[in-house]
Amino acid sequence: MAGKTLYDKLWQDHLVRQNDDGSALIYIDRHLLHEVTSPQAFEGLRLANRKPWRIDANLATPDHNVPTTDRSSGVQGIVDPVSRIQVQTLDDNCASFGITEFKMNDLRQGIVHVIGPEQGATLPGMTVVCGDSHTSTHGAFATLAHGIGTSEVEHVLATQCLITKKMNNMLVRIDGELGTGVTAKDVILHVIGVIGTAGGTGYAIEFGGTAMRSISMEGRMTICNMAIEAGARVGLVACDQVTVDYVKGRPYSPKGEDWDRAVEAWKDLVSDADAQFDAVVEINAADIEPQVTWGTSPEMVTGISGKVPNPAAETDAVKREGYSRALQYMGLQADQDITAIQLDRVFIGSCTNSRIEDLREAAAVVKGHKVASTLKQALVVPGSGLVKAQAEAEGLDKIFIEAGVEWREPGCSMCLAMNPDKLGAGEHCASTSNRNFEGRQGFGGRTHLVSPAMAAAAAIAGHFVDVREFVKH
Amino acid sequence: MKKFTLHKGTVAPMDRANVDTDLIIPKQFLKSIKRSGFGQNLFDELRYLDEGQPDQDASQRPLNPDFVLNQPRYQGASVLLARKNFGCGSSREHAPWALEDFGFRAIIAPSFADIFYNNCFKNGLLPIVLDEAVVDQLFDELQATEGYALTIDLEQQVVCKPDGSKIEFSIDAFRKHCLLNGLDDIGLTLQHADDIHAYEARRRVAAPWLFDTTK
Numbered sequence: 017m018a019g020k021t022l023y024d025k026l027w028q029d030h031l032v033r034q035n036d037d038g039s040a041l042i043y044i045d046r047h048l049l050h051e052v053t054s055p056q057a058f059e060g061l062r063l064a065n066r067k068p069w070r071i072d073a074n075l076a077t078p079d080h081n082v083p084t085t086d087r088s089s090g091v092q093g094i095v096d097p098v099s100r101i102q103v104q105t106l107d108d109n110c111a112s113f114g115i116t117e118f119k120m121n122d123l124r125q126g127i128v129h130v131i132g133p134e135q136g137a138t139l140p141g142m143t144v145v146c147g148d149s150h151t152s153t154h155g156a157f158a159t160l161a162h163g164i165g166t167s168e169v170e171h172v173l174a175t176q177c178l179i180t181k182k183m184n185n186m187l188v189r190i191d192g193e194l195g196t197g198v199t200a201k202d203v204i205l206h207v208i209g210v211i212g213t214a215g216g217t218g219y220a221i222e223f224g225g226t227a228m229r230s231i232s233m234e235g236r237m238t239i240c241n242m243a244i245e246a247g248a249r250v251g252l253v254a255c256d257q258v259t260v261d262y263v264k265g266r267p268y269s270p271k272g273e274d275w276d277r278a279v280e281a282w283k284d285l286v287s288d289a290d291a292q293f294d295a296v297v298e299i300n301a302a303d304i305e306p307q308v309t310w311g312t313s314p315e316m317v318t319g320i321s322g323k324v325p326n327p328a329a330e331t332d333a334v335k336r337e338g339y340s341r342a343l344q345y346m347g348l349q350a351d352q353d354i355t356a357i358q359l360d361r362v363f364i365g366s367c368t369n370s371r372i373e374d375l376r377e378a379a380a381v382v383k384g385h386k387v388a389s390t391l392k393q394a395l396v397v398p399g400s401g402l403v404k405a406q407a408e409a410e411g412l413d414k415i416f417i418e419a420g421v422e423w424r425e426p427g428c429s430m431c432l433a434m435n436p437d438k439l440g441a442g443e444h445c446a447s448t449s450n451r452n453f454e455g456r457q458g459f460g461g462r463t464h465l466v467s468p469a470m471a472a473a474a475a476i477a478g479h480f481v482d483v484r485e486f487v488k489h
Numbered sequence: 490m491k492k493f494t495l496h497k498g499t500v501a502p503m504d505r506a507n508v509d510t511d512l513i514i515p516k517q518f519l520k521s522i523k524r525s526g527f528g529q530n531l532f533d534e535l536r537y538l539d540e541g542q543p544d545q546d547a548s549q550r551p552l553n554p555d556f557v558l559n560q561p562r563y564q565g566a567s568v569l570l571a572r573k574n575f576g577c578g579s580s581r582e583h584a585p586w587a588l589e590d591f592g593f594r595a596i597i598a599p600s601f602a603d604i605f606y607n608n609c610f611k612n613g614l615l616p617i618v619l620d621e622a623v624v625d626q627l628f629d630e631l632q633a634t635e636g637y638a639l640t641i642d643l644e645q646q647v648v649c650k651p652d653g654s655k656i657e658f659s660i661d662a663f664r665k666h667c668l669l670n671g672l673d674d675i676g677l678t679l680q681h682a683d684d685i686h687a688y689e690a691r692r693r694v695a696a697p698w699l700f701d702t703t704k
């Protein structure tokens with residue numbers, strides 16, 4: 017019999033019941049909640065007179081609607097009444113059901129996908145769900161993690177289980193060494209460019225190969241975060257010493273004897289050498305250069321030395337049409353150099369790239385420079401209060417502020433513009449977030465997805481530049 | 490979830506094809522934190538003359554007298570007669586929530602959009618697919634008869650007309666079982682509570698560090 021993939025093992029470990037119709041009941045170890053997709057689920061529980069099955073499996077924080085500027089007046093200070101009510105409702109629901117919540121002014125508050133790992137609430141071998149598609153982030157810990165809908169949020173609250181079907185296995189193997197200045201963000205953007213936004217549909221993607229072993233946990237989270245942008249609800253990375261070192265000593269991580277047992281158990285969280293994958297994609301790390309998206313889908317991406325494509329050169333009619341529409345929306349010319357794209361704003365943040373390592377990378381580029389005078393705004397939004405505190409302890413905030421970059425409070429911010437941080441119509445933004453859809457960062461806004469280092473270099477230059485050249489000078 | 494066994498109710502017509510989820514409940518109401526209360530915004534753009542906003546008192550808004558659900562003869566209707574591809578568009582569960590909250594228990598149409606059809610069952614609504622010709626006939630009879638009512642017998646899988654004649658319909662056995670017994674997904678999963686407890690007990694022994702963490 018062929019060996020098992022990591023996904024097969026995680027699935028098997030959590031199977032409560034296999035139904036005849038192919039669906040299965042799987043057990044959920046960790047349920048993360050935020051203010052946007054949970055209110056109806058809580059209301060559903062109340063209407064049906066049900067209680068949460070296991071309170072201690074839940075952890076909540078507000079992130080999408082919170083302001084990233086002054087928070088001294090607390091929830092009452094949130095200007096948009098709809099946002100305020102959503103945040104207040106999360107507070108009220110968590111209080112009445114007894115669920116642990118890191119509220120807006122708690123130092124531990126932050127983007128739900130940043131705080132889970134930071135607290136050790138995400139552990140190797142777990143199943144993690146959240147009413148948010150970027151829950152795939154947590155797969156970096158050899159954790160089976162994916163987004164769910166509001167009905168499923170209620171289902172998980174009430175039963176600690178999910179009704180789901182097994183996915184297929186895909187291996188994306190990245191071998192070789194990444195060049196200097198090439199980061200995890202460039203890896204995942206490149207992969208999406210290769211397999212497309214539907215390439216991973218129906219699969220759990222495991223990211224493997226020699227390059228993955230030398231990528232930090234922050235980088236692995238960045239990669240798994242965007243698995244969903246390749247169509248895969250689940251991204252995974254095998255557990256190794258890097259994983260174990262990251263998890264050790266965090267507030268909810270196992271301690272003492274439990275720790276030793278856990279580490280022993282986690283050794284099995286790798287795909288067997290003879291495991292069979294339904295699909296394999298091979299990537300040579302050395303081929304990857306810093307990436308920039310030029311269109312309105314993450315697969316519309318190219319290297320920094322590239323050009324905006326010419327739709328006329330496309331043979332596939334559907335693609336040609338899509339490219340033309342994207343260029344129109346983005347206000348770009350066919351065959352234009354990527355480095356010629358002028359920027360209005362730069363956003364460093366989101367659950368993709370707002371961890372301490374991301375901020376260090378950006379600060380290293382910015383240090384000693386000033387933001388281009390043509391820019392309207394550059395801002396850094398740390399992923400959590402603890403990331404912010406750590407960055408301040410290292411003096412990164414000063415580097416940013418001296419360069420003319422705004423230093424904000426943690427939250428989703430300009431990633432989806434549910435709070436006041438938004439792009440104006442027609443504005444170009446170098447963004448470290450994960451979605452460049454039309455209107456995502458504000459009505460009519462034009463998003464270019466890049467790594468933190470590339471965003472930082474672009475902030476200084478006012479247009480895209482090759483961060484590898486930039487650092488040399 | 491409410492059980493659905495035998496239901497007799499007056500019928501209201503929605504005489505247009507491809508009624509999408511935006512028409513059923515416009516997007517501004519998705520910002521709501523509630524799951525109930527969407528009934529007052531069902532078909533909002535058709536039903537009122539002004540543009541609806543969340544958290545507004547709908548009783549103060551100007552009604553569109555021409556809209557069918559505003560007509561006196563259809564007040565209290567609980568069966569919606571519709572045209573093909575009803576419920577197309579987004580996956581929002583707010584659409585069945587709004588129909589259910591308004592008071593509908595069943596929708597009859599020649600076809601439904603896939604996700605909407607699924608979402609109905611999660612929310613105690615019975616979508617019934619009948620032949621286009623049969624639906625045409627029902628529209629005619631409904632038009633001609635004030636207070637036109639149908640009786641829907643889920644157990645027997647028939648729609649009974651006022652003249653006593655019966656129209657059969659088909660439905661997936663599993664979904665029928667769930668509706669008849671008022672079982673939503675959660676109710677069904679809770680029937681396996683013993684399996685869940687047994688799993689937890691095993692897991693607590695094998696990986697105790699996964700429990701009692703955030704307490």
Ligand code: SF4
Binds near residue numbers: 128428432
């Ligand atoms: S940072 Fe963006 S992608 Fe991540 S959870 Fe928030 S809104 Fe979603």
